Amino acid sequence: MRALLSLTMMLAASQLAAQSHDDHQHQTSPEQHDPHAGHDMAEPAKPASPGPAMETPPPPAAGSGPPRAADAIWGAEAMRASRKELRRTHGDFPVFWFQGDRLEAQVREGADVYLWDIQGYYGGPTTRLWFKSEGEGTFGSAPEDAEVQALYAKAFAPFWDVQAGIRHDIAGPDTTHAVIGVQGLTPYMFEIDAALFLSHRGDLTARIEGEIDQRITQRLILQPRIEANLSAQDIAPLGIGAGLDQIEIGARLRYEIAREFAPYIGIEQSWRTGRSADFVRARGEDPSTTSFVVGLRFWF
Template sequence: MNLRIIFGLLLLTATFSSIAQETAESWPSPVKDSLNGIVLFDRLEISRNNRDENIAVWDMIAWYGGDTYRLYFKSEGENQQNDGEPTDIERAELLASRLIAPFWEFQVGIGTRGELTSESNMENYAVLSLYGMAPYQFEVDSSLIINEDGDISISMEAEYDYRISQTSYIQPRISVSASPSESERFDRPTGFNAIRVGLRYRMEVSREFAPYVGVYWSRALGNSADKLRSTGDPVHETGIVLGARVWF
């Protein structure tokens, strides 16, 4: 009886080894890291604020690369219509990115911001960013900026897509900016500078094109608010927006 059991176990082991070897050889090769790219205009809109001013706004991101390493370009700005003033570039950045954890990338690069005029004193800077998706699917883009004078500023943006149906979403969004150090050259005091909160309802006509409507509220903070009050400028702003989210 013992010999039969031992012989059976040996035969079973040999059978499983043969099956495992044949299965391993038949497995497909690992998926190779391919290069892809996308251009996304998360906000392409016209807003009208509580002072009856019309403002064109864009917020875009483009990337090219694989799963681990990518090259990014980010651009954001606005232009107040029919006021004779130039377009304001809030950021234009070129960054190299590396995946450091699931859904999180560390980015380093250079950027510039300021008014688009021939006489403009653009602020050039180096930037370190943490970009990705926090728990509960919040998309986060946080940046540490050091300009050519050594002045430091911080920005953080977060947004969340709450699905209403298969093709419609509610998107709350918040952005905050702060300056640990004062920049006299670019008229930026220390402390928290501004906060902006928005809410948009988006409907997908297709995956690549989704018009939306929304509202926003923004306010200057701390020393930045005090400086605006001293010149008689408004500290807060509200408005409605009409735009589209486009990618290709």
């Protein structure tokens, strides 16, 4: 009897275990029914504030006070002199500047020569009165070529002026020219000075100068330079031929003892071309000249 009871209990336990296993096999998780289960289904973030237009507007009293804070404390009358001084020292005020670009002696085959090239201006950042002078001559004699210019300049772009005025030749045939040109600084720091000259006799000539400072050290500077002179016609009294009259290419190495004071040495090659070369040969001179130069550059 006991054996029969034990067998019955074992069969019941076995059926319960089998049913529990079947229930476990047929039970499914939420992930099996919902393909999106396990993914973040949170709502997208709300956009940020749309900007100042939706913010709280300023109060009506804003901006009703004096336009300058100092006026609110000291009064507009007390601050007027201070503002006038500020405009004078930081605005469109005139200054004077003068530069001796080239004051030099040129040692060449034959007669040695002296040369000067100076310029300066008086005025503000956008309008100025320029003056320029250059010339040369053989040591021990009067200048062979010399000129002075007076020009009015107006800025038309950053670092660029348009210039107009007169030029008068004070050596050689007495000649007065009308002048128009540009002067300024190109990208990569090339300084350019270009001008057209129309003489009172109707002769049209042009000059283009370019130079750049190549800093070797804080005080030692190499300055390559090129100058070209052109003419629209032959000018026999001046020995100038039509086309490219003369071209000069040189380099000067200067040492700035002070920023405003720098002696230099250098070399320059000059060519007269075309009809100008013919005029030079007719005088018994060489149209090609090599010069060793020593000089001084200063400004204040």
